[in-house]
Amino acid sequence: MSESKPNNSGKIEKARLHVSDLRVGMYVCELDRPWLETPFSLQGFEVDDDEVIDEVMQYCQHDYIDVDRSKVDDFIIDLLPPGSFLNKKSTTFQIKDIEQAESIRKQTTNLVKTLLEEIRYGMSPDIQLAKLAVSECVGSVLRNPEIMTFLVPLRSKDGHAGQEAFNACIYALVIGHLLGFSSSQLENLGISALLHDMGKVLIPDDILNKTGKLTDEELSIIQTHSRGGRDIIMSSGCLSIGAAEVAHGHHENLDGSGYPRGLQGD
Numbered sequence: 001m002s003e004s005k006p007n008n009s010g011k012i013e014k015a016r017l018h019v020s021d022l023r024v025g026m027y028v029c030e031l032d033r034p035w036l037e038t039p040f041s042l043q044g045f046e047v048d049d050d051e052v053i054d055e056v057m058q059y060c061q062h063d064y065i066d067v068d069r070s071k072v073d074d075f076i077i078d079l080l081p082p083g084s085f086l087n088k089k090s091t092t093f094q095i096k097d098i099e100q101a102e103s104i105r106k107q108t109t110n111l112v113k114t115l116l117e118e119i120r121y122g123m124s125p126d127i128q129l130a131k132l133a134v135s136e137c138v139g140s141v142l143r144n145p146e147i148m149t150f151l152v153p154l155r156s157k158d159g160h161a162g163q164e165a166f167n168a169c170i171y172a173l174v175i176g177h178l179l180g181f182s183s184s185q186l187e188n189l190g191i192s193a194l195l196h197d198m199g200k201v202l203i204p205d206d207i208l209n210k211t212g213k214l215t216d217e218e219l220s221i222i223q224t225h226s227r228g229g230r231d232i233i234m235s236s237g238c239l240s241i242g243a244a245e246v247a248h249g250h251h252e253n254l255d256g257s258g259y260p261r262g263l264q265g266d
């Protein structure tokens with residue numbers, strides 16, 4: 001069985017799909033069984049209608065689509081940029097799961113953006129909405145940890161605060177999941193991670209976004225975001241003390257070199 005792979009330009013040329021993900025317009029170039037055991041053309045074929053999909057489902061569990069020859073390639077490429085899990089051997093993706101994960105990513109990042117705006121303008125952020133978003137993230141990670149993690153490195157380069165928060169949330173959830181955390185523990189962990197850097201909204205943009213070396217004064221101002229984040233979470237009144245502690249302590253280091261308290265050890 002061959003693997004999905006990108007061509008020389010890095011573009012994905014072939015993708016492995018579960019048959020339930022076949023769509024009209026896709027070009028099937030390989031099956032999970034010999035062509036001669038099926039009624040299909042040896043050269044591959046385009047899926048013309050749903051009847052073809054039903055027929056493929058009778059013979060196969062997985063198939064491979066030629067992305068270039070598929071009329072839905074832009075859709076797939078958009079969801080699955082080169083460098084994603086399509087390059088991994090024997091990995092199958094389920095389009096509906098990716099669509100759902102992408103929807104949760106967008107919803108969560110937009111929500112964080114809204115929360116930051118609310119705090120910036122002195123409003124009370126709706127933390128309940130953040131809890132609901134994290135609950136969706138937990139569900140997605142429990143269903144398929146890989147899919148959510150693939151959405152993280154693909155989207156983290158723009159420095160978008162919502163995306164950075166989402167990334168932290170997903171990494172924390174996946175690690176928590178691997179450690180055997182319960183759903184409620186994951187939800188606490190996830191909301192703590194999602195909101196851990198909220199205090200940055202209190203830092204003036206010209207200091208926060210400065211590209212050159214920070215002065216000692218600017219550095220000390222930035223370092224106030226840990227306590228600021230803790231205060232935001234505490235004032236919400238609907239989050240655990242753990243979430244406030246995560247915000248307060250997320251720049252502490254084991255050797256005591258972190259801030260704001262210079263804590264050491266565990």
Ligand SMILES: [Fe+2]
Pocket residue numbers: 196197225250251
């Ligand atoms: Fe931070």
